Amino acid sequence: MNRELTRKIKLLKGIKPDPARATCARDILLSQIKAQAAETPTYSVVKLGWVYTQGGVADVYRYTLGLLFAKPLNSAMTMSVFLLSAVAATLASGGSMPGEPLYTVKKTAETIQVALVSPDERATLETELAEKRLQELKVLTQGSLGQAEKEKALESIANDVEANLETVSKTLDTLKNQSEAKRVTKVATLLNQKTSTYKSLISQAQENTKLPDTQEEKLDQVSAKINQAQFKALELIIDKKDSSGISEQEVASNLESNLRTTERELAALSVRVLAAGVEKTIEPLLIEKSDQAKRILQEAKEFLVRKEFKTALEKISQTKDILSNVRTELKRSNHLKDADVKTPDSKNQNNPKETNIQIGF
Amino acid sequence: MSRFLNEKVLLYKIKKGDADAFAKVYDIYNEKVYRFIYLKVSTIQDAEDLTAETFLKVWQYIRDNKPIKNLQAFLYQVARNSVIDLYRKRGSNPTESLDEHEVVIADRVDLSLEEKMTLRSEMEQVEKALRQLKEAYREIIVLHYLNELSLAEVGQVIEKSPGATRVLLHRALKALKEVLNSKPKV
Numbered sequence: 001m002n003r004e005l006t007r008k009i010k011l012l013k014g015i016k017p018d019p020a021r022a023t024c025a026r027d028i029l030l031s032q033i034k035a036q037a038a039e040t041p042t043y044s045v046v047k048l049g050w051v052y053t054q055g056g057v058a059d060v061y062r063y064t065l066g067l068l069f070a071k072p073l074n075s076a077m078t079m080s081v082f083l084l085s086a087v088a089a090t091l092a093s094g095g096s097m098p099g100e101p102l103y104t105v106k107k108t109a110e111t112i113q114v115a116l117v118s119p120d121e122r123a124t125l126e127t128e129l130a131e132k133r134l135q136e137l138k139v140l141t142q143g144s145l146g147q148a149e150k151e152k153a154l155e156s157i158a159n160d161v162e163a164n165l166e167t168v169s170k171t172l173d174t175l176k177n178q179s180e181a182k183r184v185t186k187v188a189t190l191l192n193q194k195t196s197t198y199k200s201l202i203s204q205a206q207e208n209t210k211l212p213d214t215q216e217e218k219l220d221q222v223s224a225k226i227n228q229a230q231f232k233a234l235e236l237i238i239d240k241k242d243s244s245g246i247s248e249q250e251v252a253s254n255l256e257s258n259l260r261t262t263e264r265e266l267a268a269l270s271v272r273v274l275a276a277g278v279e280k281t282i283e284p285l286l287i288e289k290s291d292q293a294k295r296i297l298q299e300a301k302e303f304l305v306r307k308e309f310k311t312a313l314e315k316i317s318q319t320k321d322i323l324s325n326v327r328t329e330l331k332r333s334n335h336l337k338d339a340d341v342k343t344p345d346s347k348n349q350n351n352p353k354e355t356n357i358q359i360g361f
Numbered sequence: 362m363s364r365f366l367n368e369k370v371l372l373y374k375i376k377k378g379d380a381d382a383f384a385k386v387y388d389i390y391n392e393k394v395y396r397f398i399y400l401k402v403s404t405i406q407d408a409e410d411l412t413a414e415t416f417l418k419v420w421q422y423i424r425d426n427k428p429i430k431n432l433q434a435f436l437y438q439v440a441r442n443s444v445i446d447l448y449r450k451r452g453s454n455p456t457e458s459l460d461e462h463e464v465v466i467a468d469r470v471d472l473s474l475e476e477k478m479t480l481r482s483e484m485e486q487v488e489k490a491l492r493q494l495k496e497a498y499r500e501i502i503v504l505h506y507l508n509e510l511s512l513a514e515v516g517q518v519i520e521k522s523p524g525a526t527r528v529l530l531h532r533a534l535k536a537l538k539e540v541l542n543s544k545p546k547v
Binding site: 002005006008009010011012013014015016017018021022025026028029030032033034 | 380383384387388391392395396399400405408409412413416417420480483484486487488491502503506507534537538541
């Protein structure tokens, strides 16, 4: 009865402030509060930790005992029981997966952990968390969750990984601006090392199950973000080489691992291009692009040997761009192929009467 | 991070004078507070002014170290009080609509021009009907259906129990339906 009515009411969600005026109002408001705002707010780690703990405990309550107790907790005894349950729930949540009740508890505990450490440690923690999320992704694609739940969980994981990488990237920028060469190199090196793990986990997830296009695109987006983060990390390692005390051998080693990963991706993609059976007009173009990528990667190797690290990195980056184009073209031509394959079969399936008449004649 | 935890952290940071944290609060709630106020006042200008005033008051309140249990509920309460103050000063009827909002449906690229016109007309009809309701009914409909607060959260804003809120919502929907059904369709 009320469905049509609520549909009409929700039309009014279109009432929004004028974007330009809202931005202007925002700027004015922020300039008004600036006089009272602290230039560099300082937080007590203990107090901030307590804030996170309070919020986290409230979340644990909401998703566990809150479902059992309808009324607010009053007595100290009940609160103690609840707090103990919260600790137990946090410990038990360690292996939980997206969609499970204790997953929120797990994420809250991680958020608290991140908030309580220094910026460098935060960046390190975020790289670990990104890996954790991708491990969950791999398990998710092996599991038997429903399609809608899987899609929701994948979206959530992908967003988390992007957020983790964004934080690491911002930390790198901050450290770079503070001229903290050793610290930025340490974080950048760790990030570079992790990216091959990230990519491997995404590949495994994609191999475990055939994902719908939207989810594939989301994972491609995450892969692109990983590539960007890795490029930034390598750029910084090369840039800060002299001031950070990192040896040329270490720089070369970082670049080499990136080069090898790119080589493997190129080899796998070349095989896919040949095996895909794409249209005759497109196949030569894709093969030519793959060959071009091989040539540029070879140049990267030569620059690496000559210790021209910046140029080597640029060449690797060019190779990755070409691989990305080839992948996109391959997907597009696979879609066209699938569409062509469907048409003759569906015609027969949809018109059984027509078939009978033909047989009759 | 849950909304509750996010709010707690932002509140703490704002208390410490973190303008960025306040900007985040603004970004999260600006549109909703604006919509809430707009459907109480008669002009876009008033809605914009009162929205800005609401956020400024909230900033000041937090900086004065006054306790806030629920930031979202507090924002709406301040918005509500700001509207009441405005009309006390002016002494005019808040339900009289003098301004028509240029409803933002430009981003609906999936609709044809004709569909957009129909949509706009429907929205205007609902808005006019909503403005004819009494304040309490209008408020609860806006908070629950447009700003997507749960009944418990609405209850915190209007300071009623969840049960009373549910009853009020039911009455509000009934009243709105009567107004809409009594309007001649264009």
